[in-house]
Each structure stands twice: as C-alpha cells, then as structure tokens.
Amino acid sequence: MEKTMQVEGMTCASCSQTVEKVVGQLEGVNQATVNLATEKLSIDFDEKEVALKDIASAVSNAGYTLKMPHYEQIFDISGMTCASCAQTVEKTVNELPDVEQATVNLATEKLTVTYAEDKMNEAAVVLAIKAAGYEATLVTVTSKKEEAKVKKQQQIARIWQRFFYSALFTVPLLYVSMGHMMGLPLPAIIDPMMRPLTFSILQLILTLPVMLLGWPFFHVGFKVLVKRHPNMDSLVALGTSAAFIYSLGATVAVGLGESHYAMDLYYESAAVILTLITLGKYLEARSKGKTSEAIEKLMGLQPKTATVLKNGKEEQVPIESVSVGDSIVVKPGEKLPVDGVVTEGKTSIDESMLTGESIPVEKIVGDTVIGASMNKNGTIYYEATKVGEDTALAQIIKLVEDAQGSKAPIAKLADIISGYFVPIVMVISLLSGLSWFIAGETGLFGLTIAISVLVIACPCALGLATPTSIMVGTGKGAENGVLIKGGVALETTHKLDTIVFDKTGTITEGKPVVTDIVTVDDVDETDLLQLTASSEKGSEHPLGEAIVRAAEEKALPFLLVEQFEAVPGRGIDVRVNGQHVLAGNKKLMLERQLPLHLLEAASDRLAGEGKTPMYVAIDGELAGIIAVADTIKDTSVEAVRKLRQMGIEVAMITGDNHRTAEAIAKSVGIDRVLSDVLPEDKANEVKKLQSKGNKVGMVGDGINDAPALAQSDIGMAIGSGTDVAIESADIVLMRSDLMQVPIAIELSHATIRNIKQNLFWAFAYNVICIPVAMGLLYLFGGPLLNPMLAGAAMSFSSVSVLVNALRLKRFKPSQSIV
Numbered sequence: 001m002e003k004t005m006q007v008e009g010m011t012c013a014s015c016s017q018t019v020e021k022v023v024g025q026l027e028g029v030n031q032a033t034v035n036l037a038t039e040k041l042s043i044d045f046d047e048k049e050v051a052l053k054d055i056a057s058a059v060s061n062a063g064y065t066l067k068m069p070h071y072e073q074i075f076d077i078s079g080m081t082c083a084s085c086a087q088t089v090e091k092t093v094n095e096l097p098d099v100e101q102a103t104v105n106l107a108t109e110k111l112t113v114t115y116a117e118d119k120m121n122e123a124a125v126v127l128a129i130k131a132a133g134y135e136a137t138l139v140t141v142t143s144k145k146e147e148a149k150v151k152k153q154q155q156i157a158r159i160w161q162r163f164f165y166s167a168l169f170t171v172p173l174l175y176v177s178m179g180h181m182m183g184l185p186l187p188a189i190i191d192p193m194m195r196p197l198t199f200s201i202l203q204l205i206l207t208l209p210v211m212l213l214g215w216p217f218f219h220v221g222f223k224v225l226v227k228r229h230p231n232m233d234s235l236v237a238l239g240t241s242a243a244f245i246y247s248l249g250a251t252v253a254v255g256l257g258e259s260h261y262a263m264d265l266y267y268e269s270a271a272v273i274l275t276l277i278t279l280g281k282y283l284e285a286r287s288k289g290k291t292s293e294a295i296e297k298l299m300g301l302q303p304k305t306a307t308v309l310k311n312g313k314e315e316q317v318p319i320e321s322v323s324v325g326d327s328i329v330v331k332p333g334e335k336l337p338v339d340g341v342v343t344e345g346k347t348s349i350d351e352s353m354l355t356g357e358s359i360p361v362e363k364i365v366g367d368t369v370i371g372a373s374m375n376k377n378g379t380i381y382y383e384a385t386k387v388g389e390d391t392a393l394a395q396i397i398k399l400v401e402d403a404q405g406s407k408a409p410i411a412k413l414a415d416i417i418s419g420y421f422v423p424i425v426m427v428i429s430l431l432s433g434l435s436w437f438i439a440g441e442t443g444l445f446g447l448t449i450a451i452s453v454l455v456i457a458c459p460c461a462l463g464l465a466t467p468t469s470i471m472v473g474t475g476k477g478a479e480n481g482v483l484i485k486g487g488v489a490l491e492t493t494h495k496l497d498t499i500v501f502d503k504t505g506t507i508t509e510g511k512p513v514v515t516d517i518v519t520v521d522d523v524d525e526t527d528l529l530q531l532t533a534s535s536e537k538g539s540e541h542p543l544g545e546a547i548v549r550a551a552e553e554k555a556l557p558f559l560l561v562e563q564f565e566a567v568p569g570r571g572i573d574v575r576v577n578g579q580h581v582l583a584g585n586k587k588l589m590l591e592r593q594l595p596l597h598l599l600e601a602a603s604d605r606l607a608g609e610g611k612t613p614m615y616v617a618i619d620g621e622l623a624g625i626i627a628v629a630d631t632i633k634d635t636s637v638e639a640v641r642k643l644r645q646m647g648i649e650v651a652m653i654t655g656d657n658h659r660t661a662e663a664i665a666k667s668v669g670i671d672r673v674l675s676d677v678l679p680e681d682k683a684n685e686v687k688k689l690q691s692k693g694n695k696v697g698m699v700g701d702g703i704n705d706a707p708a709l710a711q712s713d714i715g716m717a718i719g720s721g722t723d724v725a726i727e728s729a730d731i732v733l734m735r736s737d738l739m740q741v742p743i744a745i746e747l748s749h750a751t752i753r754n755i756k757q758n759l760f761w762a763f764a765y766n767v768i769c770i771p772v773a774m775g776l777l778y779l780f781g782g783p784l785l786n787p788m789l790a791g792a793a794m795s796f797s798s799v800s801v802l803v804n805a806l807r808l809k810r811f812k813p814s815q816s817i818v
Contacts, residue, residue: 003052004042004402006067007034007059009220011281012232013463015064017419018224022062026050037467041066063224071115073122073320079134080109092132093125111136123323138321152285159282166210166275170268173206177268196262200251203267211244214274230422232457236277238426239454243270243787246447264444266451266787273455273791280795284464284802298397298478301372306337309381326384330375338371339386347378399485399732400478408487410755411466414762421462425770429453432774448787452773456790461765461797465758468805473751476811481719481734482744489730493714493748495695499643499741500674500686500708502700503654503661504542506718507668507738508630510701512542514550515611518602519624526556528624532616534559535574535581539566543614544583546628569655569678571614582617586657587676589615589622599625607659610667632668639738640669646742649694653677653685653708679704683711699733699741716741743813750811758801765797 010016016034019041023032028049033042043055052068059066080086086104093102093113098121101114113125122138129136176199180186192199211218221237224230243266250261305316309327319337322328327343330336336349348360351373360376363369369382371391388394433450437443470487477484484490501507517525533551536544537558551558563575570591571584582592586603589596594617596603603613603625611627643650651672652665661675674685682700686708689696698705698712706728709715717729718736733740769790778784 001047002042002044004040007039007041007064008067009064010034010036010039010231011220012036012422013414014229014231014419014422015224016463018062018229018231019059019064021419022058022229023055026054026058029055035467036463037471061227062229063220063227073113073115073125073138075111075113075122075125075129075136075138077104077109077111077129077134077136080104085134088132089129089134092128096121096124096128099125122320138318156282156285159278159285162213162216163275163278163282166213166271166278169206169209170271170275173203173210173268173271176206177203177265192262196254196259197251200254200262200265203265204248204251207244207247207267207271210271210274211240214240214278217274217277230426232422234422235425235429235454235457236273238429239451239787240270240273242447242454243267243273243451246444266447269451269787272788276788276791276795280798283795283799298393298400301335302393303335303337303372307331307334320388322384322387324384324387328382328384329379330382331379332375332377334375336369336371336373336375336382338384339391340369340371340382340384342367342369342380342382344382345378345380347380348376350374350376396478396483396734399483400474402486408466408470408491408752408755410491410752410759411487414462414465414759417462417763421457421766425453425457428770428774436775448784449773449775451787452785452790453770455787456769456773456785456794457766461762461801462759464798464801464805465762466755468802469751469755469758469808472805472808473747473754473811476808477744477747480740480743480747480813481737482740482747483719483732483734484744484747485730485732489714490748490751492695493697493731493745494752496648496697496714496745498649498651498689498694499697499699500651500653500689500712501670501738502682502698502705502708503652503656503664504630505701505736506699507636507652507664508632510542510630512546512612512628512630514546514626515629516606516627517624518599518606518627520598520622523618523623525624526554528616529554529626530556531559531576531579531581531618532583532614532626534561534576535564535572535583537561538564538574539572541566542630543612543628544572547614547626568680580619583614583626585655586615589617592617594620594622596622598622604659607657608663610660610663612656612660630664632664633736633738635737635739636668639741642739642742643745644669646745648745651689653682655679680707682708686711697741697745699738701736716744739813746813747811750808754805754808758804761804762797762801765793769793 007019010019013036016036020032020034023029023041023043026045028046030044030046032044034040035042041059045055056066056068077089080089089111090102090104093099093111098115099113103112104110105112111129126136126138175184176186176190180192188194190199190202217233218237218241221231221233221235225234225237247265247267247270250264253261302319304319306319306322307314307316307329308322309315309329314329322338328337328340332347342363342365344365346362346364348362349369350360351370363380368385369380370393371386372393386392389398429450432453433446436449437446466487470490473490474484484493504510504512514529517529519525519528529547529551533548533556536547538561539545559577561574561576562578565573567573567584567588570588571582574581574583582588582594586596596615599615599622603615606613606625606627609629611629613625613627615625616623640650649672650670651674652661652670653674654661654664655677656664656675658673658675661673665671665673677685682705686696686698690713696712697714697716698708699716699718700709701718705717709717709728714731715729716731716733719732719734731744733744773785773790775784
C-alpha cells in the first residue's frame with residue numbers, strides 16, 4: 001500500500017532525514033520518502049506487517065507528528081421527526097464499510113460522516129439512508145486539499161504574527177542595548193554607566209516576550225535533541241539559550257554589585273536571532289506556497305456545481321453529488337463539471353486549459369467531453385462517465401502532486417550530508433569555543449564564537465534545494481501541457497541523446513486515407529475496395545479503418561464476414577461472402593507463397609511516395625493493391641529540426657516497409673529509420689540503442705508502444721493516445737504536438753540547472769560561513785562575526801534558495817508552438 005501524509009514539526013533537511021530513517025527501519029516498510037518543501041511523507045508499506053498507527057508512533061518518537069488521514073462529508077437529511085430517526089440514520093451509516101463515524105444533528109437535520117481512509121462514497125451513503133426511509137443530499141465536502149490550503153494559510157499568518165510581535169520588542173531592545181555605542185541618547189534612568197541594573201533588567205523584560213514567542217524553536221529543538229535527532233531548531237535553541245542564560249547570569253551579577261557585567265549582555269543577540277529567523281521562516285513559507293501555484297490553478301478550473309437532469313427537470317447540485325450515469329446539461333459559456341459522453345446536442349468546446357489546443361473542438365453525439373473544459377456555443381446533454389477522483393482533471397492534479405512530492409537522484413548527496421550535518425555543527429561549535437578559550441581568549445569570546453557557529457549553520461537550504469525546483473519545474477511543465485511523473489523522470493530527461501518516434505499517430509495524424517487502388521487484369525477497383533473493406537470491418541488497424549471509411553464514403557454495402565483472423569504484424573486472413581481474402585503487407589504474401597512480380601513496381605512507386613501499399617489476394621490469387629497515406633502533423637518537421645539543433649539524434653520506428661518509412665522520415669528530416677518492426681520488437685530496438693550507450697527517449701501513443709515506452713530511459717506518451725501507453729510513460733504530452741518533446745527536454749535542463757545552482761549556493765554558504773563564524777577572519781586580523789549577523793545570514797540562505805527556485809516560473813520554451 002502507498003500513502004502520502006503530512007508531517008508536522010519538520011524545519012530542515014536533518015528533520016526529513018530523521019523521519020525517513022525511523023520510518024524506513026520499520027518492519028514491513030518498503031520505502032519512505034520525505035519532501036521537505038511539501039512537508040509530506042510518501043510511504044510504501046505492507047499493511048499486514050505494519051499499521052499506520054505504528055508509523056505514526058515511530059514519527060512521534062522521533063519528535064515529529066504524523067497527521068493521520070481524516071476525511072469528512074456533510075449531508076442534509078429530510079424525513080426525520082424525532083431522536084429515534086436520528087439514531088436510525090446514524091446506525092445505518094455507521095454500518096457502512098470505510099465509515100469511521102456518523103453523527104446526526106437533529107436540530108440542523110445534518111449528517112456528518114467521517115472516514116479514516118480516502119474512500120468517500122456519497123452514493124453508498126445516500127442509498128443506505130434511502131433504504132432506511134429517509135432522503136440524503138450532499139451539501140458540502142471538506143476536501144483534504146482545501147483543508148491543507150487553509151491550514152497552510154493559517155500557519156503563515158501565525159508565523160507573521162510571531163515575527164511582528166517579536167520585532168515590536170526587539171527594535172527597542174536593540175536601541176537600548178546598542179544605541180549608546182553609536183552615540184544615540186539614552187534616558188538617564190537606563191544609562192548603563194549610571195543605572196547598570198535598570199539597564200540590564202529592561203533588556204531582560206524586552207527579551208522575555210521574544211523568547212516566549214520563539215517557543216516553537218525551543219519546544220521542537222530540545223525535544224528532538226533529547227531523542228538524539230538534532231535539527232536546525234536545535235542549533236537555534238542552543239545558541240539563543242546560551243546567549244540568554246549567560247545574560248541572565250550577568251544580570252544577577254550586576255544586581256550583586258558587579259556592574260561591569262552590564263556591558264557583557266547578549267540579550268539583543270538572542271532576540272534578534274529569533275526575530276530574524278522567524279522572518280526567514282515566514283518568507284520561506286510564503287515562497288513554498290508559490291512553488292505549488294500550478295496545482296492551485298488546476299484545482300481552480302473545476303466548477304463547484306453541476307446542472308443535472310432529474311425526472312425531466314434541471315436541478316443544480318454540488319459537483320460532489322454527481323454520479324456516473326447522471327444526465328448533465330451544459331449551456332453556452334458554462335464549464336463542464338465532469339467527464340462524459342455527449343447524448344444530445346452539438347457544440348464546440350475549448351479544451352485549452354487541459355490540452356493546450358487553442359482551437360475549440362467540435363462535439364457531437366457520441367463524442368467524449370472533459371470536465372473543466374469550456375462550452376462555447378451550443379447547449380449539450382451528456383452522460384457522466386467519470387466523476388470525482390476519476391476525471392481527467394483529477395488525474396492530472398494527482399500526477400502533478402505525486403511528481404512534486406518525489407525526489408530526484410541528484411538529491412541523494414544533499415540527503416547524505418544533511419543526515420550528519422547538525423551533529424557535526426554542534427561538535428564544531430563546541431570545539432571552536434573551547435579552542436579560543438584555551439588559546440587565551442575570554443569565556444565570553446568563546447561563547448560568542450560557539451553561538452555564531454550554531455546559528456549560521458543552515459541545513460534548510462540543503463533540504464530545500466532539490467524539492468522546491470522539482471515542484472516549480474513539474475508545475476511549469478503542467479502549464480505547458482507536459483506532465484512529468486516524478487523527479488527521476490525530470491532529471492533523466494536532460495541526459496537524453498536519442499529520441500525515437502513512433503510513426504503512426506505520433507509523427508503522423510494517425511488517421512490515414514485511401515489514396516490509390518491498383519488492380520490486376522480485369523479486377524474492378526470498386527469490387528476490390530468493397531471486398532477489402534468488408535474484410536477489414538472487424539479490424540482495429542488504422543489502415544483497415546481507412547479502407548472501411550473509403551467504402552463508407554462511396555456508400556458501398558458491406559458483405560457478410562464468415563471468418564476473421566488477424567495476423568499480427570502482417571495483415572488479415574478472412575473468409576467473406578464465400579471468398580478467401582488475404583490483405584496485408586509483403587511479408588504476408590511471401591509467407592503464403594503468392595507471387596508479387598505483377599505489382600512490385602507499383603508497390604515500390606507508392607512506397608517511394610510515402611504511401612503504405614496493402615496487398616490484397618482473393619482465393620489464392622493476387623488481386624491488387626490499396627495504398628493508404630497518413631498525413632504528417634504540422635509540427636513534426638519543426639520538432640525534429642529543434643531536437644537536432646539541441647544535438648539530439650532522432651530516429652523513427654514503424655512497422656511500415658522500408659521505402660514507405662524512408663519517404664516519411666525524409667519528409668520530416670529524420671535520417672535514422674527503423675522499419676518493418678513488429679509491435680513486439682519495438683522494445684528490442686530501443687534496447688539495441690541503449691546497448692550502444694545511448695540515453696533513449698521513446699515517443700508513442702498506442703498499446704503496442706507500451707513495452708518500448710517502458711524499456712526506454714524516458715517514455716513519452718501522447719496524451720491523446722491509449723491509457724496503457726500513458727500508464728507506461730514517464731512523461732505525458734497532453735497535446736498531440738511533437739513540439740512538446742523539445743519543451744520537456746528544455747524544461748528538464750532548466751530545472752536541473754536550477755537544482756545545481758541551489759545545491760552549489762547551499763554548500764558554498766556553509767563552506768564559507770562556518771569558518772568565518774569560527775573566527776577564521778579574526779585570526780588574521782579581520783572582523784569577528786556577530787551572532788545577530790549569523791542569524792540574518794542563516795535566514796537569507798534558505799530564502800535565497802527558494803527565490804532561485806521560483807525563477808523557474810519564468811521558464812519559456814525557446815521555440816513557440818506552431
């Protein structure tokens with residue numbers, strides 16, 4: 001079982017490493033991955049060996065909180081008259097599977113249903129209540145996404161309040177403690193020379209509220225320190241506590257008559273560090289929110305209500321109440337609530353928000369429609385086929401969310417370092433302070449060094465470097481119609497040096513048409529087309545469908561098919577109207593030992609023109625050729641040109657004969673052609689390329705492309721293709737447009753470059769700043785780093801990484817889509 005859950009209390013990469021480690025060590029857990037940017041734990045586990053409560057307990061023992069799944073629905077109940085009715089409804093719903101608790105409020109006539117798992121089934125609840133003699137209508141649903149969004153906004157607001165009130169006390173504290181050093185006037189009552197005790201106590205009074213407001217740092221920091229999993233909060237808690245306790249001792253000393261200690265107070269350092277780091281946390285939280293704006297945009301596409309036809313009347317209901325099979329009415333200018341099939345009416349629909357196709361698509365009876373798309377000019381009725389989490393939009397949102405929560409291989413180095421970082425920093429801090437003390441400096445000097453080292457070290461930047469870039473990169477991909485399924489796919493894509501395109505439906509439109517009919521001797525063209533089309537009626541091959549369409553356009557009646565056999569990679573063997581018909585490629589004819597010399601020249605000519613010749617034999621005699629051609633997509637030539645500009649080798653793979661394949665490839669600018677390839681051999685051809693050391697990307701759209709998509713280093717499925725192909729792919733191209741292939745590669749390059757920049761600056765920051773905090777510059781006559789500046793620098797490092805990741809939002813493909 002796979003689950004993704006929220007983890008509370010994490011503040012840095014060390015935290016995420018700890019959670020991964022403690023969960024990963026549990027018996028029955030196959031894999032545990034934590035994304036610091038989203039604060040989520042993705043876990044693959046065997047529920048027979050380990051329960052969710054055990055996982056939650058392990059996370060709690062490590063010092064963090066795992067938010068257990070909790071889902072809720074509210075229903076309006078009609079027909080209740082007394083407390084007995086309410087008890088009946090409660091009892092009925094509580095007996096349903098997956099329901100954790102059902103509670104009825106008789107006064108408001110509302111039922112609240114709580115689920116432990118994300119298996120909400122309002123239809124089952126409604127039916128159960130109806131069977132009990134009452135009526136239920138879903139009025140609202142508290143989705144986990146909306147709930148998480150609200151909580152995140154509340155959390156950001158709380159952090160801002162902490163910063164605001166901290167700053168309110170820290171600013172006057174700074175003036176009191178340091179103003180006199182810069183010549184600023186101080187009232188005589190708090191002058192350190194005249195009233196050292198008052199001066200000290202005022203600073204203590206101003207610092208205490210800031211320490212209390214910074215309680216989360218101390219609560220988490222010391223909690224995980226006791227559990228031997230120190231994190232960034234531990235460093236901050238130790239540093240500021242040391243400064244505060246030392247200053248408190250100095251204040252007591254001043255009170256006992258040692259007035260010179262009034263000049264050795266560190267209250268302002270503790271307060272400023274906490275205030276600046278809280279500001280950093282606020283900016284960090286705001287920036288994190290911006291990394292997932294793509295998801296918010298997608299979620300905002302879906303309408304909140306639907307107009308459903310019930311008993312001949314139009315009724316507006318919440319979108320959560322729509323069930324499969326409902327008849328939905330959509331008028332001009334309205335959004336479609338769910339996926340379905342048109343049953344009445346005609347219109348054009350703008351699907352650009354999902355597919356990127358700017359031209360509205362004509363829809364008639366029998367056509368499929370996508371939820372969240374915009375109805376342009378006609379009223380239609382359609383039957384709902386996919387609702388809730390099954391709609392195309394919901395699947396896209398889930399795919400992008402999963403991708404944003406994944407890790408790229410490049411993150412491993414940062415993960416390893418983060419796991420050891422905090423304990424090492426604590427040791428360095430202690431040794432640095434002691435070394436200066438042993439070298440003859442004062443204890444106060446050593447303490448300053450130790451605090452600076454603790455505060456300036458920042459594992460946050462390391463932990464955020466990769467996931468934030470992946471979140472923005474995958475979100476940007478979704479905006480461009482490129483759905484990247486994870487961090488591994490995103491990283492691997494930039495390494496591709498070879499792209500293999502399937503021909504039919506990928507380079508070409510996938511809707512071939514009959515162009516030529518060549519017959520032998522006295523065979524009539526119309527008769528040949530009629531017989532072949534009748535034979536192909538049971539075939540699903542694109543060429544066969546083209547022949548059937550050609551017969552339908554000429555209004556030819558179809559003959560009775562008595563026996564049908566598909567010969568994979570060859571053609572068909574059919575008995576129709578008492579005649580034995582073979583229709584297929586050259587291989588089929590040769591295997592059945594039929595001479596081809598009468599039509600070989602014609603076949604070569606047609607193939608040279610980029611057409612696919614299909615041989616037809618009747619009762620063991622060659623009867624003719626029906627040539628079919630597939631039109632090349634408008635953007636195929638431009639996409640190939642762009643890929644070659646990028647230094648990527650482009651190949652085409654097809655089951656067509658070599659001459660036809662060469663003609664198509666030449667017309668789009670492809671030099672390398674893999675022709676006469678059977679569907680089951682496509683994966684082997686990809687494997688051959690990989691064996692030469694190539695990093696291969698495969699682009700296809702059909703069921704027969706699925707093995708090759710899975711075999712390739714990166715499989716890219718055309719979004720208009722089959723579900724199997726899309727499932728097998730690493731990247732889904734929502735438009736039937738090959739220009740999205742170079743866009744995906746460019747985006748991968750931009751994202752990996754951004755991650756490398758983040759990692760460089762995160763590492764460089766620590767490599768440079770920690771020695772400075774240890775007093776390296778001071779050793780050679782330079783300045784000593786003030787702990788307050790260390791706190792500011794630490795906050796800046798995390799924010800700078802996030803800001804750099806957000807630069808990816810400006811990504812634009814170098815070549816606009818034609």
